[in-house]
Amino acid sequence: MNRYLLLIFAFSILMAGSxxxxxxxxxxxxxxxxxxxxxxxxxxxKNQYRSSTCWSYSTISFLESELLRMGKDTFDLSDMFPVHxxxxxxxxxxxxxxxxxxxxxxGAAHDVINMIRKYGITPESxxxxxxxxxxxxxxxEMDAVLEADVEAVxxxxxxxxxxxxxxxxxxxxxxYLGTIPExxxxxxxxxxxxxxxxxxxxxxxxxxxxxSYTHHPFYSKFIIEIPDNWALEEVYNVTMEDLIHIIDYSxxxxxxxxxxxxxxxxxxxxKNAVAIVPDKNSTEMAGSDKERWTRLSDSExxxxxxxFEKIVPEKEITQEMRQLEFDNYQTTDDHGMHxxxxxxxxxxxxxxxxxxxWGTEGNPYNGYIYASEAYVKLKTIDILVNxxxxxxxxxxxxxx
Numbered sequence: 030m031n032r033y034l035l036l037i038f039a040f041s042i043l044m045a046g047s048x049x050x051x052x053x054x055x056x057x058x059x060x061x062x063x064x065x066x067x068x069x070x071x072x073x074x075k076n077q078y079r080s081s082t083c084w085s086y087s088t089i090s091f092l093e094s095e096l097l098r099m100g101k102d103t104f105d106l107s108d109m110f111p112v113h114x115x116x117x118x119x120x121x122x123x124x125x126x127x128x129x130x131x132x133x134x135x136g137a138a139h140d141v142i143n144m145i146r147k148y149g150i151t152p153e154s155x156x157x158x159x160x161x162x163x164x165x166x167x168x169x170e171m172d173a174v175l176e177a178d179v180e181a182v183x184x185x186x187x188x189x190x191x192x193x194x195x196x197x198x199x200x201x202x203x204x205y206l207g208t209i210p211e212x213x214x215x216x217x218x219x220x221x222x223x224x225x226x227x228x229x230x231x232x233x234x235x236x237x238x239x240x241s242y243t244h245h246p247f248y249s250k251f252i253i254e255i256p257d258n259w260a261l262e263e264v265y266n267v268t269m270e271d272l273i274h275i276i277d278y279s280x281x282x283x284x285x286x287x288x289x290x291x292x293x294x295x296x297x298x299x300k301n302a303v304a305i306v307p308d309k310n311s312t313e314m315a316g317s318d319k320e321r322w323t324r325l326s327d328s329e330x331x332x333x334x335x336x337f338e339k340i341v342p343e344k345e346i347t348q349e350m351r352q353l354e355f356d357n358y359q360t361t362d363d364h365g366m367h368x369x370x371x372x373x374x375x376x377x378x379x380x381x382x383x384x385x386x387w388g389t390e391g392n393p394y395n396g397y398i399y400a401s402e403a404y405v406k407l408k409t410i411d412i413l414v415n416x417x418x419x420x421x422x423x424x425x426x427x428x429x
Contacts, residue, residue: 061303061340061374063399068370068382069285070097074396075108076388078165081134081172084257084289085111086386087365088141088413091287094369095415096229098283104229107151109158109166110222111136111144113206119259120179120198124190128183134172135257138287138365138413139238143260146233149222155213158206165388171205237429238264239419240411241272243352248426253411255362264411265427269348273406275419276368276381284418286368288383289410291360295331296404299385302393304400306407308344340376346406354407362410372399381405 072093077086089106096104115136123132144150161167178201182194191197212221220228238253245251250263267275279286297304309331344350354360370382380399389396416429 061399063372063374063380065382066371066373066379067280068372069280069283070094071285071367071369071384072097072103072105074384074389075386076165077108077386078163078167078388080112080166080168082108082112082136082166082168083365083386084136084138085109085141087367087384088138088287090367090384090386091138091285091413092141092145092231094285094367095231098285099230101230105153107153107156107158109206110148110151110156110209111141113156113158113202113209114144114148115140116175116202117195117199120175121195122259123179124182124194128180131256131259132176132179133256134168135362136259137238137255137257137262137362137411138289139236139262140260142233142236142413143262145226145231149224149226150229151209151213151220151222151225152215155215156207156209160207161205168205171201174205175201235415235417236413237416237419238262238411238413239267239272239275239427240264240409241267241269241348241351242355243348244356248428255410257362265429267423267427269346269351269406271423272409272412273402275414275423276405276412277371278420279414279418280368280371280381282418284415287413288366288368288405289362289412290364290366290400290405291362291408291410292364293361294404294408297398299387299392299398302398304383304398304404304408305341306344306346306401306403307341340374340378343378343401343403344407346403351407360408360410366398368400368412378402 072090075086075090077083085108089108089111093104093106096102112134119132123130159166175198178198182190182198209222212219213225214220215225240253241247245266247266247268250265252258252261253264276286292304294304294306296306309327351360366386367384368381369384372380372382374380379402381402383398383400385392385396385398387396392398416424419427419429
């Protein structure tokens with residue numbers, strides 16, 4: 030990731046019980062003042078720590094909010110269950126492609142849906158995946174060992190695959206993440222992962238991925254070309270305006286969104302809890318110092334922008350700009366987060382309230398950030414939504 034910008038923010042998220050996040054007033058020295066337009070219930074912020082499992086944390090958080098929306102209990106579902114179940118499937122795909130496919134710890138929101146559909150889910154209390162003496166996930170060694178294992182199978186020193194290679198691989202996953210229980214007790218009842226998933230009452234066929242790129246026809250489906258789409262799943266393609274419309278409509282109708290995005294931008298700051306796309310060429314930047322501003326070089330303008338001593342104008346994002354960034358690898362599938370609301374700054378600019386999975390330390394919003402509409406337009410890879418949260422006219426155009 031690129032170096033993060035500096036911005037003075039002061040803000041806190043009040044957790045009402047464990048299922049609702051509400052913004053608090055800023056401190057007097059804060060640059061931005063946010064007014065909440067709509068905020069939806071979310072469970073407590075988790076910490077993926079030293080693991081590349083944002084795809085699971087963000088989607089599990091999304092599903093926990095879905096359960097809250099449905100009037101269910103506040104659930105703490107296992108973030109590591111989908112990780113455990115996905116790794117063997119990634120390994121098999123990698124072997125079948127003779128090593129010419131993506132293999133690693135990354136993934137996408139649809140992987141969580143697929144793993145729950147196939148294998149079920151557990152609460153965190155029944156399966157945490159933390160068995161190596163760490164409080165939070167530390168997966169560096171595990172990821173390296175699993176990659177080395179599949180590479181050894183690909184080299185095929187026996188001249189043919191051993192019938193037990195997958196058994197050996199699964200043994201490594203169990204060693205690092207722990208064996209998933211066949212049965213467990215939860216609130217006085219006994220479940221298997223499958224029966225627990227059934228008891229949640231989620232209709233997994235309701236969840237669809239949506240994106241917006243011009244290299245495929247709009248209102249059709251295509252296999253999105255990102256490395257973490259190892260499962261070769263399809264996404265629905267709509268215009269950028271319709272993508273934003275779906276996000277806004279969903280939030281206002283009470284549905285949250287799992288968000289796949291790029292955070293390798295200087296406009297994304299975890300420390301300052303903001304994500305924006307400043308426009309260094311905007312005439313508004315000059316203000317009363319227009320003459321001085323126009324004399325600055327591009328690098329000097331950029332440096333001044335990322336001091337963020339005031340709210341800065343942002344770029345007008347177009348469909349073409351969005352496509353170009355994707356084509357040139359300037360937008361990559363870096364991170365998954367969870368959009369739970371909409372807010373405005375004191376100038377009326379729109380932002381999305383985003384729950385992250387990096388814990389709460391080092392962040393003035395206790396684990397949340399504010400992503401501007403421009404940032405979401407430009408840097409969204411795809412979103413996972415409940416299809417019932419998509420406006421009816423769009424559902425018809427998409428064939429849903």
